[in-house]
Amino acid sequence: MARTPDAPCPTAFGYHRRVVTTSVARNKLQLLHSEKLAKLPWLVHAFSTRQGGVSRVYGGKALNLGFTPHDSRAAVERNRELFLKELGVASGRRSWPLISLRQIHSDLIHRVDAVTAQLLVGDGLVTDTPGLVLAVQTADCLPIILADRKRRAVGVFHAGWRGTVKRIVEKGVGEMRKYFGSDPRNLIAAIGPGVQGCCYDVGEEVRTKFEMQFAYASSLFREVKESDPVREKYPLLFLTARAPGHSELPARLFLDLVEANRRQLVDAGVLAKNIDAAAPCTSCHTEQLFSFRAEKGVTGRMMAVAGIRG
Numbered sequence: 001m002a003r004t005p006d007a008p009c010p011t012a013f014g015y016h017r018r019v020v021t022t023s024v025a026r027n028k029l030q031l032l033h034s035e036k037l038a039k040l041p042w043l044v045h046a047f048s049t050r051q052g053g054v055s056r057v058y059g060g061k062a063l064n065l066g067f068t069p070h071d072s073r074a075a076v077e078r079n080r081e082l083f084l085k086e087l088g089v090a091s092g093r094r095s096w097p098l099i100s101l102r103q104i105h106s107d108l109i110h111r112v113d114a115v116t117a118q119l120l121v122g123d124g125l126v127t128d129t130p131g132l133v134l135a136v137q138t139a140d141c142l143p144i145i146l147a148d149r150k151r152r153a154v155g156v157f158h159a160g161w162r163g164t165v166k167r168i169v170e171k172g173v174g175e176m177r178k179y180f181g182s183d184p185r186n187l188i189a190a191i192g193p194g195v196q197g198c199c200y201d202v203g204e205e206v207r208t209k210f211e212m213q214f215a216y217a218s219s220l221f222r223e224v225k226e227s228d229p230v231r232e233k234y235p236l237l238f239l240t241a242r243a244p245g246h247s248e249l250p251a252r253l254f255l256d257l258v259e260a261n262r263r264q265l266v267d268a269g270v271l272a273k274n275i276d277a278a279a280p281c282t283s284c285h286t287e288q289l290f291s292f293r294a295e296k297g298v299t300g301r302m303m304a305v306a307g308i309r310g
């Protein structure tokens with residue numbers, strides 16, 4: 001795979017990159033930060049990329065943060081250590097605990113106040129307790145971070161198309177209202193890197209599921225007819241055989257998952273100006289990001305994390 005670690009990402013507008021060489025392993029960890037979230041001094045947050053780290057199974061050295069079947073447990077644990085250090089929440093061998101989930105494409109959201117004995121099952125975490133790093137893992141699905149700038153509470157959510165149909169992020173805003181008294185107008189949201197409308201082709205059944213849930217569903221999908229050079233050159237040949245508009249050409253359907261989640265945030269009362277939705281597409285940028293689809297399942301996992309300084 002061609003790797004251009006320092007090439008700027010043209011679609012990363014609104015996000016800035018910090019490239020730091022760690023003194024321990026000399027691996028360049030590259031993390032993405034939302035400019036809107038970065039304005040909150042009490043907040044620790046980041047979207048990891050594949051760059052840096054010690055995993056060797058995904059081409060070069062990679063920051064795989066998920067326990068995938070291909071990678072070694074030791075490599076993932078080392079990557080997590082480097083990541084926490086880079087976040088500034090580790091000193092020596094001690095760091096803030098990293099709380100992640102066994103993700104199941106659900107709308108289950110947990111409120112956490114301390115380290116749990118067992119791995120939680122679900123797709124969202126919220127807290128107002130300082131000193132915890134809440135994490136979701138992705139490699140195409142959208143990671144979404146919410147932060148309440150007044151109440152100092154945070155949430156992280158994992159939204160693929162299934163979780164989006166279940167309105168996980170809309171529900172996430174509701175959980176923050178319920179648990180922390182969050183006023184949605186004080187929430188800052190960042191939708192991180194995931195597969196975007198340019199690349200996310202889905203089946204007709206996905207559109208049907210969205211149409212059953214959202215009045216605006218049709219605006220989230222884009223249909224692209226496969227091109228056929230013969231038909232384009234001799235359209236009359238085909239018009240005589242079939243009524244206009246009744247093309248038999250297969251159409252591909254693309255879903256704009258970013259817009260779907262942005263829309264849910266707005267419907268839940270988050271102000272449009274407080275939503276950062278400009279992260280790059282994973283599938284377009286496999287040199288920088290893990291993409292399950294573009295890499296046919298043989299890929300690592302990135303993390304979106306949020307925590308509160310004490």
Ligand SMILES: [Zn+2]
Binds near residue numbers: 281
């Ligand atoms: Zn793309």
